[in-house]
Amino acid sequence: MNDLSGILYIVATPIGNLQDITQRALNIFLQVDLIAAEDTRHSGLLLSHYGIKKPFFALHDHNEQEKAHVLVEKLKQGSNIALISDAGTPLISDPGFHLVRRCREAGIRVVPLPGACAAISALCASGIASDRFCFEGFLPAKSKARKDKLEDLAEEARTLIFYESTHRISDALADMQAVLGDDRYVVLARELSKTWETIVGDTLKNLRQWLAEDPNRTKGEMVLIVEGKAKSECNDDISPQAVKALKLIAKELPLKKAAAIVAELYGYKKNALYQFGLAQSD
Ligand code: SAM
Numbered sequence: 001m002n003d004l005s006g007i008l009y010i011v012a013t014p015i016g017n018l019q020d021i022t023q024r025a026l027n028i029f030l031q032v033d034l035i036a037a038e039d040t041r042h043s044g045l046l047l048s049h050y051g052i053k054k055p056f057f058a059l060h061d062h063n064e065q066e067k068a069h070v071l072v073e074k075l076k077q078g079s080n081i082a083l084i085s086d087a088g089t090p091l092i093s094d095p096g097f098h099l100v101r102r103c104r105e106a107g108i109r110v111v112p113l114p115g116a117c118a119a120i121s122a123l124c125a126s127g128i129a130s131d132r133f134c135f136e137g138f139l140p141a142k143s144k145a146r147k148d149k150l151e152d153l154a155e156e157a158r159t160l161i162f163y164e165s166t167h168r169i170s171d172a173l174a175d176m177q178a179v180l181g182d183d184r185y186v187v188l189a190r191e192l193s194k195t196w197e198t199i200v201g202d203t204l205k206n207l208r209q210w211l212a213e214d215p216n217r218t219k220g221e222m223v224l225i226v227e228g229k230a231k232s233e234c235n236d237d238i239s240p241q242a243v244k245a246l247k248l249i250a251k252e253l254p255l256k257k258a259a260a261i262v263a264e265l266y267g268y269k270k271n272a273l274y275q276f277g278l279a280q281s282d
Contacts, residue, residue, distance in 0.1 A: 005108045006033070006080040008071075010096065012089040012115025015221075017193035018049055020116045026050055028113060033079040036071055038086050038095060046084075059083070061095050068099040075108045089117040093137045093163050119161045122189035122223035125199050126159075129228065133159040139172055146172065150179040151247065155240040160226040169218050170211065176226070177204040185227040191220040238276055242266040246277055255281075 009028050014020035029035065029052045037043035040056040047054065059067055075081060085094035103110050123130050136153065139162055140146045153160055164172050169188075176184070182205035190198045198217070202210060211217045238246075242262055249258035259273035 004076075004078055005106075006075045006078050007109045007111055008075055008100070008103050009080070009082045010090050010100065010110065010112045011082045011084050012113060012117065013043075013046060013084050013087060015088045015116045015118050015121070015193055016191065016197075018046075020193060021050065022113065022115050025113050025115060026052070028082055029054060031080060032082045034074065034081045036081055036083045036099070038084075042086050043084055057081075059095055059099065064095045064098050068102050071099055072102050072106055072108065075103060076106065087116075087118075089115065092117055092119065092135075116193070118163070118189075118192055118221070118223050121192050122187070122199075122225055123159070123161060125189060126187040126225040127201065128159050128185070128187060128225050130159065132228075133161055135161045138163045138165075139168075139175075141168065143171060143175055146175050147179055150175060152244065154179055155229055155243050157228040157230075159228050160224075162224040162226065164222050164224055166219050166222070169222060170208075172224075173204060173208050173211065176224075177208060180204060180226070184229075187225040188222055189225065190217075190222040192223070194220070196220060237272065238268060239266065242268060242273070243276070246273055247280070250277055 009032065011025045011028060012022075013025065029047060029050070032054065034057050035043065035047070035054045036057045036059040038058075038060045040058050043056065057067075057071065059071070071081060083090050083096050083099065085096070088094070090096040091100065100110055119135050123133060134153070134156060139149055162172075173186075176186070183203045185201060186204055186207055187199060187201035188207060190196070200207070200210065242265075245265060246258055246262045249261055253261075255277045256274060259270050259277055262268065262273050263270040
C-alpha cells in the first residue's frame with residue numbers, strides 16, 4: 001500500500017428517492033478533491049441538491065479503460081477521489097471495474113461506501129429465496145442471444161436477478177416464457193423508491209398477461225427476480241452441464257445419439273439421459 005497516495009471511494013447514490021443518500025456519502029463528497037461520474041451534468045444536479053459543489057471528471061463505459069490511468073495518476077499524487085454512477089452502486093452494471101482493478105494493482109486504497117442498489121432492494125422485497133442468488137445484469141438485446149443466455153440459466157436452482165429496460169421488458173419476458181416455461185415464478189420490481197413503485201409477482205404467463213393489460217405497467221426502471229428451478233424439477237442425478245450439453249446436442253442430432261455422446265462425455269447411463277431428454281420434450 002502506497003502511504004502517500006490518496007483514496008478512491010466507491011460511493012453509492014440513490015436509485016430514485018434522494019433521501020437514500022447516506023450521511024457518510026455526503027461527508028466524503030465534501031472531503032474529496034474530485035468526483036468521477038458517468039454523466040457529470042446528471043451528477044451535478046444530484047450534488048447541487050445536497051448543496052455540494054466539486055470538480056467532476058467524466059468516467060463512463062466508453063472511456064473508462066482509456067481514462068482510468070489519469071485517475072490512478074491523480075490518486076498516486078495524493079488526490080482523494082469519489083467514484084459515483086448515475087444511480088445506485090458503481091460497478092453494478094455501471095462503470096468502475098477497470099479503475100478499481102488498476103487502483104488495487106497500484107496499491108491504492110479503495111474504500112466502498114454502502115448504499116442503494118436496485119438488485120438488492122428488489123430481491124429483499126420479492127419474497128423469492130435470497131440466501132443464494134445470481135446477479136445477471138442486463139440480458140442481451142437481441143432475441144437469439146437472449147434466448148441462448150436464458151438456456152444457459154434454465155437449470156440454475158439459485159434465484160436469478162436481471163436488470164431490464166422499459167423498451168425490452170415485453171420481449172424479454174416473452175423469451176423467458178419460451179425458455180423457462182409458463183409456470184416459472186417471477187417478481188417485477190419497478191420504479192423502486194419512486195412515486196410509481198410497483199412490486200408484482202406471478203408466473204411468467206400471468207405476469208405477461210398483467211403487463212399487456214396496461215402499457216403504463218411496462219414503463220420506468222425495472223428489475224426482474226426469477227425463482228430458480230425448483231429442486232423437484234431438477235434432475236438431481238444429472239449435472240446442469242450435462243443437461244445443457246444434452247439440450248444443445250439434441251438440437252442438432254436425434255435424442256438417442258445426443259444421449260450417447262453426453263453419456264460418453266459425462267459418464268452417465270445412456271438410457272437415463274435418453275429418458276430425461278424425452279421427459280423434457282413432453
Ligand atoms: N448501479 C445501479 C444499481 O446499483 O442498481 C444499476 C445501474 S444500471 C445502468 C440501471 C438499471 O438498474 C435500470 O435499467 C434498472 O434495471 C435498474 N434500476 C435502477 N434504478 C431502479 C429503480 N429505481 N427501480 C427499479 N430498477 C432500477
